[in-house]
Amino acid sequence: MLTDEFKKQRARVVRDLADQAIDPFIKNRLLNLAARYDVNPPPARAATTPIDLQFASQGNGPER
Helix, strand or coil, X not given: XXXXXXXXXXXXXXXXXXXXXXXXXXXXXXXXXHHHHHCCXXXXXXXXXXXXXXXXXXXXXXXX
């Protein structure tokens, strides 16, 4: 797992590269990459239980 300090440093390096980029497409891609280092990962989802899988496969919910 990446540490917060590593993510900050990597975002800084990628932003420096974006500042040097001449091509607007490349610059935008690098800035998007840097933004991904800034975002904290989403919280972990709860594991799907066998009963959830059973109902999902039969379509017994409100989607019917």
